[in-house]
Amino acid sequence: MSFHTLILKKRVGELPQEPQGRIQTLSLKQLEALGEALLDFTAIENLLNWLEVNQTV
Secondary structure (H helix, E strand, C coil): CCHHHHHHHHHHCCCCHHHHHHHHCCCHHHHHHHHHHHHHCCCHHHHHHHHHHHCCC
């Protein structure tokens, strides 16, 4: 389990498999941006929206 996943679980609760898999595919630069953004997350929707905007396919 990554550090980001641990923090996200504390912030928004249990993470579904799909977003966990998407997090694992992020680049280092994207992980750094997620690390900063997740400090403001209060719900799983925040993470899903962030992934939709910031994850390149």
